[in-house]
Amino acid sequence: MRAIVIRTPGGPEALELVDLPTPEPGPGEVRIAVAAAAVNPVDISVRDGIFHQLGFITQPEHVGLGWDVAGTIAAVGADVPFRVGDRVAAMVGGVDRSFGPYAEELVLPATEVASLPDGLDLVEAATVPLNTLTATQALDLLGDAEGRTLLVTGAAGAVGGYAVQLAAERGWQVTGLARPSDEAFVRERGAAFASEIDGSFDAVLDPASLVEPAIAAVRDGGVYIGVLPAMKPTTDRDVTIDAVQVQVDAATLAGLLARTAAGELPARVHSTLPLDQAADAHRLLSKGGVRGRIVLVP
Ligand SMILES: NC(=O)c1ccc[n+]([C@@H]2O[C@H](COP(=O)([O-])OP(=O)(O)OC[C@H]3O[C@@H](n4cnc5c(N)ncnc54)[C@H](OP(=O)(O)O)[C@@H]3O)[C@@H](O)[C@H]2O)c1
Structure with a gap:
């Protein structure tokens, strides 16, 4: 099967298309025939080598890319609740791994995979896992809303867009900070x-x-939640500082996918590109101004 990997971190040209043995699922695992893999900012950080420099990536051969996958079950190991042909999506966590959704085939534990509701397109589904889960888990860190005020920066981005809506639903008085051209989306x-x-x-x-x-916009006694846990800031002020570190949660993801299929959460696709044009996808995302996810299609 074909996959995009990096052997040596660097610019977009560090993304290499390689042929790898098709992975076989063991007990409790499934193999997904990848239909769509979203491109996220973290993929650019992995490719750039930031996580190598921090000592978080120690793969001897190559690193797999991607966090978001949607596709169809192609093979099953023993004791899994899926059948060949089921449509699924998943978030693949962590950065220190040789495999990822930028590939034609992907093996995952069945417990990390969510069934897709009828009517949800596979490309749209691939834009959901990482960023809905991150927004949900970031808001969980804040506790009950009780009518309190919340500022979400990057409110037209993938994490921010979901966070704004989900926070408003939880009863926060939300202000979304975004570019002037994003005003209608935020409202x-x-x-x-x-x-x-x-x-x-x-x-x-x-x-x-x-x-x-x-952090300066947090009132005394308030809370700041960042998105880069490896670079958590500090402050002398009476402000609680924390950072979200998204965790795989297939049960919650299933609910978020159902809400997307029902039209309650937006499915934001910027464009699709063939898998072998992953470098172009990275160049496009790096320029900024992209709304919705670029999705790689093998
Ligand atoms: N810790 C975790 O578990 C976790 C999980 C997921 C994501 N993340 C991280 O979260 C961050 C956001 O991810 P994302 O996917 O939401 O990125 P994104 O879709 O690119 O969104 C970022 C948004 O912030 C906007 N922005 C940047 N500077 C701004 C400013 N000064 N004023 C107004 N808007 C501004 C960008 O606008 P422009 O495009 O116009 O610049 C963009 O709309 C990334 O660093 C990602 O790696 C962390």
Whole structure:
């Protein structure tokens, strides 16, 4: 099977298309014939070598790319609740691995895989796992809303867009910080809109990683949640600092996929590209201004 891997970190040209043996599922595992794999900012960080420098990646041969996959079950090991042909999606966690969704085939533990609801397109499904789960788990860190105020930076991005809507549903008074051209999107998600940080908030969730000005916008006694756990900032002020580190959660993902299929959460596809054009996808995402995910199709 074909897969995109990196042997030596670097620019987009570090992404190599290689032929690998088709992986076989063991007990409790399934093999997914990948139909769609979203391209996320973390993939660019893996490719750049940031996680190698931090000592988080120690793969001897090559590193697999991608976190989001949607596809069809192609083979099953013993004792799994899936059958060949089932449509599924999953988040593949962690960065220190030789395999990933940028591939034609992928083996995962069945417990990490969610069934797709009827009517949800595979490309759309591939945009859901990482960023809905991150938004959900970031909000879990904040506890009950009780009408408190929350600023979400990067509110038109993948994490921020979901966070704004899910926070408003939980009862937060949400302000979404985004580019002026994103105002309608943010307001449609149930939030007030800001193009610059203004005011003081009970909590700030910072997917745009503005850090210092975002922490400054937290009231005394409030909470700041970042998205880069390896680079958690500090402050002398009375502000709780934390960072989300997304965890695989197939049960919650199944619910988020159902909400996407029902039209309650947006499925945001920017464009699709063939798997062998992964480098172009990385170049496009790096330019900024991309709304919705670029999705690789093997
Ligand atoms: N810790 C975890 O578990 C976890 C999980 C998922 C993601 N993440 C991280 O979360 C971050 C966000 O991911 P994402 O997928 O949501 O990225 P994204 O889709 O690119 O969204 C980021 C958004 O922030 C906007 N932005 C940046 N600076 C801004 C500013 N000064 N004012 C207004 N808007 C600004 C960007 O706008 P432009 O495009 O116009 O610049 C973009 O809309 C990434 O660093 C990612 O690696 C962490």
